[in-house]
Amino acid sequence: MRVKSVLNASAPLLAAGGAYAIHRYWPDKIPLSASQTFPGLLGAVALVWLAYLAASWWSARLRQRAGEVAPLWAAALAGISLWQVVTGKMGLLPMPFFPGPDRVFSVFGVSSEVSMLAIGTLHSLRLLATGFICGSGAGFLLGVWIGWSKRANFWGMPVLKFFGPVPATAWIPLALVLFPTTFGASAFIIGLASLFPMIVLTSSGIAGVRHSHLEVARTLGADQWQLIRHVAIPSALPSIFVGLFMALSASFLTLIVAEMIGVKAGLGFYITWAQNFAEYYKVFAALLVMGVFFSGLMSALFAVRSRVLRWQQGVIKW
Amino acid sequence: MVDAAQQPPAVHAEQVRKVFPPAEGVIADSAAGTVALDGINLTVQPGEFVSLVGPSGCGKSTLLRIIAGLTDASAGRVSVNGVTVSGVDTNIGFVFQDPNLFPWLTVRQNVAFGPNMRGGRRNPHAGDVDDLIARVGLGAFADALPQHLSGGMAQRAALARALVNRPPVLLLDEPLGALDAFTRMAMQDELRNLTRRYNTTTLLVTHDIDEALYLSDRVIIFSPRPGRIQEEMVIGSGFTRARNAPGFVERRLRILETLHFAPTEADLPESVGNWKI
Ligand SMILES: Nc1ncnc2c1ncn2[C@@H]1O[C@H](COP(=O)(O)OP(=O)(O)O)[C@@H](O)[C@H]1O
Ligand SMILES: [Mg+2]
Numbered sequence: 001m002r003v004k005s006v007l008n009a010s011a012p013l014l015a016a017g018g019a020y021a022i023h024r025y026w027p028d029k030i031p032l033s034a035s036q037t038f039p040g041l042l043g044a045v046a047l048v049w050l051a052y053l054a055a056s057w058w059s060a061r062l063r064q065r066a067g068e069v070a071p072l073w074a075a076a077l078a079g080i081s082l083w084q085v086v087t088g089k090m091g092l093l094p095m096p097f098f099p100g101p102d103r104v105f106s107v108f109g110v111s112s113e114v115s116m117l118a119i120g121t122l123h124s125l126r127l128l129a130t131g132f133i134c135g136s137g138a139g140f141l142l143g144v145w146i147g148w149s150k151r152a153n154f155w156g157m158p159v160l161k162f163f164g165p166v167p168a169t170a171w172i173p174l175a176l177v178l179f180p181t182t183f184g185a186s187a188f189i190i191g192l193a194s195l196f197p198m199i200v201l202t203s204s205g206i207a208g209v210r211h212s213h214l215e216v217a218r219t220l221g222a223d224q225w226q227l228i229r230h231v232a233i234p235s236a237l238p239s240i241f242v243g244l245f246m247a248l249s250a251s252f253l254t255l256i257v258a259e260m261i262g263v264k265a266g267l268g269f270y271i272t273w274a275q276n277f278a279e280y281y282k283v284f285a286a287l288l289v290m291g292v293f294f295s296g297l298m299s300a301l302f303a304v305r306s307r308v309l310r311w312q313q314g315v316i317k318w
Numbered sequence: 319m320v321d322a323a324q325q326p327p328a329v330h331a332e333q334v335r336k337v338f339p340p341a342e343g344v345i346a347d348s349a350a351g352t353v354a355l356d357g358i359n360l361t362v363q364p365g366e367f368v369s370l371v372g373p374s375g376c377g378k379s380t381l382l383r384i385i386a387g388l389t390d391a392s393a394g395r396v397s398v399n400g401v402t403v404s405g406v407d408t409n410i411g412f413v414f415q416d417p418n419l420f421p422w423l424t425v426r427q428n429v430a431f432g433p434n435m436r437g438g439r440r441n442p443h444a445g446d447v448d449d450l451i452a453r454v455g456l457g458a459f460a461d462a463l464p465q466h467l468s469g470g471m472a473q474r475a476a477l478a479r480a481l482v483n484r485p486p487v488l489l490l491d492e493p494l495g496a497l498d499a500f501t502r503m504a505m506q507d508e509l510r511n512l513t514r515r516y517n518t519t520t521l522l523v524t525h526d527i528d529e530a531l532y533l534s535d536r537v538i539i540f541s542p543r544p545g546r547i548q549e550e551m552v553i554g555s556g557f558t559r560a561r562n563a564p565g566f567v568e569r570r571l572r573i574l575e576t577l578h579f580a581p582t583e584a585d586l587p588e589s590v591g592n593w594k595i
Pocket of ligand 1: 354378381
């Protein structure tokens with residue numbers, strides 16, 4: 001039992017060592033990048049893991065957590081190593097479309113590239129935030145209205161049914177005419193992409209509020225606005241969060257499309273730009289950054305949901 | 319000077335009739351719809367505790383909902399404390415069979431819901447929240463979420479939530495129906511203490527005849543649909559409320575008889591044949 005857990009805890013170290021050995025000693029088919037970023041990264045991962053283990057000496061919670069994530073860390077390192085074997089070491093994939101990790105990570109060792117990626121990320125974030133917040137905010141308000149008022153539902157639903165399925169990107173030509181800047185047009189498209197899932201899920205959540213909860217609230221003295229604010233919206237929150245998740249994924253997609261075809265900044269733009277120079281290792285580097293960026297935003301939304309919907313845990317498992 | 323006789327009745331219903339029009343998916347008694355209540359006359363004096371019993375579907379819930387202003391009567395007139403009912407009014411507390419606690423609020427927040435909707439901290443009853451929670455025995459659970467409460471605890475929280483507004487009139491629609499026998503008896507005592515303490519006029523719908531006899535000053539027996547008041551039984555203050563007292567058993571049988579559930583001679587074993595009254 002002990003031996004097994006020690007082995008488990010040291011697996012990431014073994015994997016990092018193995019990956020380094022492969023990088024260093026396996027003969028290359030395709031010349032290795034001169035950059036030392038990749039081996040440096042392997043070393044950094046090993047050090048971080050050692051620090052993690054050291055910290056878990058004092059904390060039982062960290063120790064348990066370390067035991068849980070150790071196989072994942074090891075597998076990730078093994079996967080990266082396999083990627084290097086398939087590309088640089090064995091030359092199984094055509095160049096320059098499939099560079100190895102040594103080449104891709106070399107991007108993160110060049111300060112001009114790092115600052116371009118960082119600025120690109122900030123541009124993407126600004127555009128995404130503008131579009132997503134406006135779109136899902138408007139979707140929330142319209143959704144509450146359509147979900148609450150029979151009349152708004154009567155007139156709004158057909159419009160929603162008709163325009164809802166049209167992909168937001170189909171509005172690009174119109175958006176370019178309507179807005180003086182590509183930023184405005186792109187934010188509008190991203191907003192549209194978040195608008196519809198938000199309206200649909202908010203309104204169905206609001207319409208699904210238990211009638212008996214509304215009656216209880218009325219007998220306790222709630223007026224119309226208080227019913228909406230203190231009963232309908234809280235009870236619709238689970239559905240509203242599903243809408244937010246759908247809106248966020250839709251806005252990621254739309255963001256990258258917008259940046260690849262019109263906006264002259266951002267991660268999507270960086271990718272097309274690198275592609276034009278056939279610098280595919282930069283494309284992959286940008287994809288990695290995008291992965292971190294998007295999954296970070298998703299995780300943040302998950303964290304908010306777990307906090308806000310704490311009352312729901314144990315009622316519905318998710 | 320207003321003496322007791324001039325004080326308007328707490329609840330007064332006059333010739334109340336309710337017809338539910340036929341609707342899709344609802345089985346109606348006739349093409350004209352379902353007559354749920356007909357010719358209901360009812361007067362409840364301030365501080366009185368009155369129970370309504372009757373076969374299921376005879377319109378008891380409908381009557382409570384009309385008094386609470388949640389449903390309109392088709393004909394007739396209902397007033398509470400002398401004021402004609404024209405909509406939901408916070409002078410009336412309502413407890414449903416299902417506790418209907420808001421699952422996203424803790425017990426304390428649920429109980430504080432009424433005061434919060436009506437002025438928040440400035441509401442004179444905002445300070446009573448913890449007191450009432452303690453009174454219904456949930457002091458240790460004030461910060462618990464409804465999902466962590468048992469059925470009896472949830473119903474006590476619902477009772478506290480309805481009472482914190484200090485409504486002069488309390489309407490209870492089978493509030494203890496879903497509870498087990500022991501919890502129910504404990505809550506009956508609690509209910510009596512609370513309504514006595516605040517001198518709350520109470521109308522209780524129940525299908526438990528013992529409960530009605532145990533708690534009420536007056537029991538009103540409904541006929542099957544269309545609901546009409548078939549008989550009234552005044553219990554009176556001298557009545558021994560022990561569940562096995564002779565008067566208790568006798569009255570229970572009388573109610574059962576009115577509801578056509580009284581045991582006939584043939585139902586009774588030889589040895590208890592002399593039970594008949
Ligand atoms: N919203 C409604 N629409 C149509 N019929 C209803 C509605 N509410 C109650 N009824 C009918 O009215 C009658 C009385 O119902 P109810 O007051 O709930 O009876 P009780 O509470 O005595 O069991 C029943 O036949 C029921 O089906
Ligand atoms: Mg009923």
